[in-house]
Amino acid sequence: MRKFFGILLLAWATIITSTSLAKAEETLKIGISGYPETLHPAFSSSAVQSYILGFVRRQIMVYNHDWKIACMMCDTVPSFENGLAKRVPLKDGKEGVQLSLSLPENAKWGDGEPLTTQDVAFSIEVGKNEKVAVANKEVFNRIVDFNIIDDHHFTVTMDRIDYSYNAFLGVEILPAHLEKPVYDQDPATYQKRSLYVTAPDTPGLWFGPYLVKKVITASAVMLEANPYWWGEKPQITAIQLRNFENTAALEASLRSGEIDYTPGEIGLSIDKVIAFQKRFGDKYDIIYKKGLFYSHLDVNSAFAPLGDRRVRQALLYAIDRDEISQKLFAGKNTPALDFIHPDDPVFTDDVAHYPFDPAKADALLNEAGWTRTGTAMRKNAKGETLHFTLYGATESSTGQLIQQVLQNRWKQAGIDVDILNQPARVLFGETLPERKFDGLAMFGWLSAPEHLPLTILKSDQIPTAENHFEGQNYTGYDNPKVDALIDQIELELDFNKRVPLWHELQKIYATDLPALPLYHGEQGFIFPKWLKGIRPTGHMYPSSLWAEQWYRTDQ
Secondary structure, eight states, rough: OHHHHHHHHHHHHHTTTOTSSOOOOGGEEEEEEEOSSOOTTOOOOOHHHHHHHHHHOOSSSOOOOTTOOOEEESSSOTTTTTTTTEEOTTSSEEEEEEEEEOOTTTOOTTTTTOOHHHHHHHHHHHHOTSSSSSHHHHHHEEHHHHHHHHSSSSEEESSOOOOTTOOOOOOOOOOOOHHHHHHHHGGGGGHHHSHHHOTTTOOGOOOOOEEEEEEEEETTTEEEEEOOOOSOOSOOOOOEEEEOOSSSHHHHHHHHHHOOBBTEEEEEOOHHHHHHHHGGGGGGEEEEEEEEEEEEEEOOSGGGGGHHHHHEEEEESSSSSSHHHHHHHOOSSSEEESSOOTSTOOOOOSOOOOOOOHHHHHHHHHTTBBBBBTTTTOOOOOOOOOOOEEEEEEHHHHHHHHHHHHHHHHHHHTOOOEEEEEEEHHIIIIIITTTTOOOEEEEEEEEEETOHHHHHGGGOOOOOTTHHHHHOTTTTTOHHHHHHHHHHHHHHOEEEEHHHHHHHHHHHHHHHSEEEEEEEEEEEEETTTTTOOOOOOOOSSOOOGGGOOOOOOOO
């Protein structure tokens, strides 16, 4: 790892002395843990990609700091009350919703070209093409009509009226003047040939307060202020995002001043932040933010031993999540009952609980046919050992500590577990989408308030070669009752009527365990005392989306 770190430092030294960038003292140097599999906004849903792109792009709508839906690239959030949302009949006899939206009239791409409704139309064309495996295909499948009124006004019609009917999320605006010629050559191979892949430093790809100036794949991304940005002028003229393959190197670089700041979204884990504060807290400003973060173990249901619900339940009874929370996270991370955060208004604790109970784990495993003699590993009637692999990301040293704790607890229960860690870009870009894991995969996600787990739990969201590995149901979970519940929740506009449906969904999840809940986490942000204006959100939309509000002081 020293050798690799040295190479990174050498590359970084070359970057910061480049005459094409701002002076070093004018540059904010951010240390992050992980690197995205792609910078193309339509082809990934990872937290690290979302954070990086927050500086250089804007969403049409987002959830803001108050956890409310808000416009970024539109004038007004549509609603039935303000007349910008209308119920419309569809050709199949059902009822949909038409949203009227307006883009900022002075919006431009980073090369000065106007950003218009033609770009939105192109983005929808890409998303709806069956040959193109965008990350959030379901959004595009629901768009039944798109109508350009003029360069800045359009209407979009969705095929249903759901409880978030006016939240036009998931459509990433792409530059038609640059990307459409590449796409038109061959949509099936567009993902690999896109300028976002072959020339990500092309200014016209971006439209945030910053532009991508230079990329060193898997190592660093350099940003500079966008001269065509129409919003509030950023006070910080350049930003460098540097990837660290392990958190020890990230912390060391923070202490030495090689980086200035590490964000809670994709920086040091909460235990590392707590330890850092104890030793160096007087020299930094440190913020903790509770958020909609859910850490869990995805179960590959196609792997025979784990296809048995009793085995999955036994795995949870065999581990002490309270111990993990107290010893590793000083109690800041809360053991999870299911995928819903306790602060979410639809949460219920009236679900199955799995306290540390080795006796229950033993009974369930015996019942499932996995028995043992003494302290030997468990075997079934065929003499096969109860064995699986636990996957994770190489960038997370804390994750690796948790893996070791889990491995030891499961060994005590007679379960043989191997650990295999991969770079995040491999884990999220290949292993999970293609379901290439023979056991469990440990990772977490950030979500939005009352976020419907459609792409995670519905059976038609299982990624396969036939659907170009679309969907995020990496577990292969297939439960018709859950499919129906998700549909019911989505179409129920009355919050009070949705709540019991949410509760039923949580009960099924906590019993079936398509994934094993670990904890709901906090994020820790470590700032230099001179850096101000950063406001963590606590949900899936990162603080970098408001980077133009960041500024330096004289401290």
